[in-house]
Amino acid sequence: MNWIKGALVEAAPSDKVYLGMDSANGLLMAVKQVNLPDVSAANKERRRNVLNVLERELDILRGLQHPHIVGCLYSSVDNDHFNIFMDYVPGGSVAALLRKYGAFEEPLVGNFVRQVLRGFSYLHEKNIIHSDIQGANILIDSAGMIKISGFGLSRKIDQCESTRNVFAASPSDKCPLDLITDNSKHTPSFWGSVFWMAPEVVNQTAYMCKADIWSVGCLAIELLTAEHPWAPLTEMQAAFEIGRISKPSIPSNISADAQDFLRRTFEVNHEARLGEEELLQHPWFSLEVAQSTA
Known part of the structure; x- marks a missing residue:
């Protein structure tokens, strides 16, 4: 064309x-x-x-x-x-909007996160792991509708609850930490995405849809603070902390429901971590709807 x-x-x-x-x-x-x-x-x-x-x-x-x-x-x-x-999504990425406007108010963050979870519901039903959820890959149209993009690191697995190791299957299917240390400008890379990674991804112990849930908690922190989690650290320092099963700091100036939502996304045991359908029923979203209609 x-x-x-x-x-x-x-x-x-x-x-x-x-x-x-x-x-x-x-x-x-x-x-x-x-x-x-x-x-x-x-x-x-x-x-x-x-x-x-x-x-x-x-x-x-x-x-x-x-x-x-x-x-x-x-x-x-x-x-x-x-x-x-x-x-073409005219609003651009939420990362760009954060640079322009600063951190978002909590009701707006809840609105955006809820839409991302609805997108996850569709992806995970198709056994697709996005693997790179962050503000740069979340677009917003002129009506405030979220569009998930950035599928360069996505994977389709046999079933979304699979815990089989699918890392480093071939040179074109590298594991995340290999990608972090790959300096080639031609290789799609996790460089800069480690801040949103789940512990099981960093440690290469499992690769399942619940990794996206951890990442959406990191996205929520990014939207609430205009900074990615682990902001004081380099990528490799953050990877080390996440690999030690450390959790991102949860902002103290948000509602109790929002803090509880984040704690549930940061459940270290990926098998016990709630899925998107359960999280969509979380009280935080009831509060967000009530505030947006007040």
């Missing part, structure tokens, strides 16, 4: 997202563009591994259709780039 590249929307170590326009019909799109290793013989294996990761992301996105999941339109690849064309 022919498209026109517009302004840079978001930049990450391994990819950039641009505003794009379909030159045939004028449709505005978000275009995730990943630089590919060159086609030389020396980079043949690296290029194949990167393409495998991107094709896996694309396969997951193509099978998703939900109000709280960003839609995938199509893709293209050339010698230099792999492009994924997605629905």
Whole structure:
């Protein structure tokens, strides 16, 4: 397809997202563009591994259709780039909004977290682990509807309660801590995402949908404070603390219901950690609805 590249929307170590326009019909799109290793013989294996990761992301996105999941339109690849064309979400990421407006009020955080959990309900029913929930991957449209994006590290497993180890299955399916220490600009990376990781992911003891629940607790802290959990620490320091089964600090200036919600998301035993359907019944969301309609 022919498209026109517009302004840079978001930049990450391994990819950039641009505003794009379909030159045939004028449709505005978000275009995730990943630089590919060159086609030389020396980079043949690296290029194949990167393409495998991107094709896996694309396969997951193509099978998703939900109000709280960003839609995938199509893709293209050339010698230099792999492009994924997605629905344009005009509000941008909540991480960008936090940089612009500062921390959100608690009722708004509850509203956003509830929408993310509804998206999780859909994903987890399909046995898909998102694996990279953070403010940069949560988009908001002009009506305040949340759209989950950033599926580059997502996995589909046999069943969502599986605790089998699926790490490091191949060079294109690296475990998170390998990705943290991979300095290649061409490799999709967890660099910067460790702050949202669950202990079982850092320790590579289990890989299941409940890891996303821990991450949504970290997202809530990010929205409430405009800082990611473990803010004083580096990525490797945070990984060490999480691996020791430490928990993020819960803000003291939020309601008792919000604090209880966060404590439940930070249950260290992933088998005892509540799922999204149970958390959607939490009293915190009843309070948020009451305040938003007052």
